[in-house]
Amino acid sequence: MPIQKVTKEEILAKSLEVFRHRGYHNTSMSDLSNAVGLLKGSFYHYFDSKETLMKEVLESVNIFLQEQVFPIAYNPTLSVEERMETILKRFSKTVFSREGGCIVGNTILETVNQYPQFKEVLQAIIMGWTNALVHLYSHTHPPEKAKKLAEQSIMEYEGAIMMAKLYGESYYYKDCYIRTMERLKD
Numbered sequence: 001m002p003i004q005k006v007t008k009e010e011i012l013a014k015s016l017e018v019f020r021h022r023g024y025h026n027t028s029m030s031d032l033s034n035a036v037g038l039l040k041g042s043f044y045h046y047f048d049s050k051e052t053l054m055k056e057v058l059e060s061v062n063i064f065l066q067e068q069v070f071p072i073a074y075n076p077t078l079s080v081e082e083r084m085e086t087i088l089k090r091f092s093k094t095v096f097s098r099e100g101g102c103i104v105g106n107t108i109l110e111t112v113n114q115y116p117q118f119k120e121v122l123q124a125i126i127m128g129w130t131n132a133l134v135h136l137y138s139h140t141h142p143p144e145k146a147k148k149l150a151e152q153s154i155m156e157y158e159g160a161i162m163m164a165k166l167y168g169e170s171y172y173y174k175d176c177y178i179r180t181m182e183r184l185k186d
Contacts, residue, residue: 024111029050032053057103058104058121070128073132088180088181105161134146137150
């Protein structure tokens, strides 16, 4: 029997996993309500539409990254290398190491031209990631090059996720990690 009382945070967390695994378009409100343990009608008490829910899921990912991951780049108690390594590991664990791939990259590819309300949140996530990497690369590179290296690293990580999924090989992540760390050098 479905449970009838859940918190909004529980709904967001479980919905994130469903969207990550099935994608936005392949996820129905029934899939979401089943994952949460609510009757479909009760689910609408919390969120009036799948679009509203997805936007809040993305906003919760952004808040987590802005509060728990990206600030590591600015922590002066760690070396630049330690900061980069910690950010990459935490970002990987949070955003794309689970079943289904990267919620950010997948949602960008699937929805960016159809749902402008998602685009703003997705841009904020990528901007936060970019700014954190630019800050780290700026320790050894001029600002323009640091920005280019940050963007290159993000594109490479998203590509590594795609290749790892396609071929079932984790070495794409490892190679990307090594190159990202090597870019910290002059």
